[in-house]
Each structure stands twice: as C-alpha cells, then as structure tokens.
Amino acid sequence: MTYISGPITGVDGWQEQFIQAENWVKENLDKNIKSSRLISQRLERELGRTPEEIPWEEYMRADLRELTWCDTIFVMRGSEGSKGAALELHLAQGLGLRVCHQEDVCQG
Secondary structure, three states, rough: OEEEEEEOOOOOOHEEEEEEEHHHHHHHHOOEEEEHHHHHHHHHHHHOOHHHHOHHHHHHHHHHHHHOOOOOOOOOOHHHEEEEEHHHHHHHHHOOOOOEEEOOOOOO
C-alpha cells in the first residue's frame, strides 16, 4: 500500500494536487493508496466537524497512524517546506518504507 504525502497548510489547490498524485500512483505504482486528503475527509466525517474545527495535530495523528500500514511513501513535489510532510517522511524512513519522490521516475 502506498501513502501519498504532500503539503496542505497554506497551499492553494492542494486538494486538486493530491487528486492528481492519487490518480498517477494508482495508474503507475500501486492501486492501494492512502493519502492525507482521503484521511482528512474521513476524519472530518467521523468527527462531524469542519476542517477549521480540527487542530493540525489531530490530522497528523490520523495521518501517521495510517502511514504505519503502508510499505511505500510517495512524496509529492513541494513537500520540502511542509512540517507535516517532513514528519511523514521521517516516520516512513524510520520504519524502512520504500521512498518515492514525485520528481523521480517511480517504478512499481
């Protein structure tokens, strides 16, 4: 399973960027994905709260839990300035997950 990591906070159009990355990964790398976007949507539904009502730390806890079930992390372009993406990459490396950067050619 592949976890898709990328910047969210302060990024205009982040949802569309995630959708594009999710589609690319499904077509070229792994049909089974988890992403910050999908996890955020589920968390908001489950809690019945708006994104503004959920603290960043709560999103990160949910994301990091889901990441532990994956064997690959796909790091989206522009992630280098994201605190959350840096945490996800650090955890993935610590767990020995395969790391695939969007800038590189990724092969399944």
